[in-house]
Amino acid sequence: MVTGLAVLAVLWLAPLVWAVLTSLKYEADTTTVPLEVVPERGFTLEAYTSVLANGNLVTWFVNSTVVTLVVTVLTVALCAAAAYGFSRTRFRGRRALFALTVAGIMVPPQILIVPLYRQMVSWGLADTYLGIILPQLVVPAMVFILKKFFDGIPHELEEAARIDGAGQLRIFLQIVLPLSRSILAAVSIFVFIHAWNNFLWPFIITSDPALMTLPVGLVQVQSSFGVRYAQIMASAILAGLPLVVAFMLFQRQIVRGVATTGLGGT
Known part of the structure; x- marks a missing residue:
């Protein structure tokens, strides 16, 4: 029962984690093939600053x-x-x-x-x-x-x-x-x-x-x-x-x- 709930929790959280990781990437790293969970250049807050400044x-x-x-x-x-x-x-x-x-x-x-x-x-x-x-x-x-x-x-x-x-x-x-x-x-x-x-x-x-x-x-x-x-x-x-x-x-x-x-x- 606990294992099943843990699996469901992971499945539910996976899209949220992916969204957070994508928001922390450089824009060019979001469309790389194959997709990288952790990009070589690391993470950045560039997307957040751009949205807050330009929108x-x-x-x-x-x-x-x-x-x-x-x-x-x-x-x-x-x-x-x-x-x-x-x-x-x-x-x-x-x-x-x-x-x-x-x-x-x-x-x-x-x-x-x-x-x-x-x-x-x-x-x-x-x-x-x-x-x-x-x-x-x-x-x-x-x-x-x-x-x-x-x-x-x-x-x-x-x-x-x-x-x-x-x-x-x-x-x-x-x-x-x-x-x-x-x-x-x-x-x-x-x-x-x-x-x-x-x-x-x-x-x-x-x-x-x-x-x-x-x-x-x-x-x-x-x-x-x-x-x-x-x-x-x-x-x-x-x-x-x-x-x-x-x-x-x-x-x-x-x-x-x-x-x-x-x-x-x-």
């Missing part, structure tokens, strides 16, 4: 950071509020509305590209931060996950708070959310990763290089530099570093949140 990588990095942070905060807030409403509020049509929300998980996002684009253009939000952010704020899967977790929180806690005079909003903010830190952390990481890696929508809604995010900008790097493998790999490594750092910092919360999804009260 818009810093601008795209800032754009991705702003968009991803705003999308993560607003998505978690909206999804948590919607999930709490489905879990604790009784109103006419609640089951049907929740069923539609769950059904939204099965709708491929590509189907919504054309109507979303036309809507953003009609609102004058093309080539704007809002145009990139707004369509990413509703994530039915996160509403479903949070709702299942909220269902497991004991009602007695809320009833005791009501006896003390707490309202619905105060109960949500001061009791339910603190008890849901693990699942909120996991959901935040999932939303963060998806928003950071999102290519299709930012690619469609933006044409101004000053507003492009990293996934879209990397395509421009490839087309502007031609096939320069060292620079392409260097750009990809720099773009992926925030995700690696985020996972290393919050891996416990991610695992705990996934493990306790739907159990509640943990």
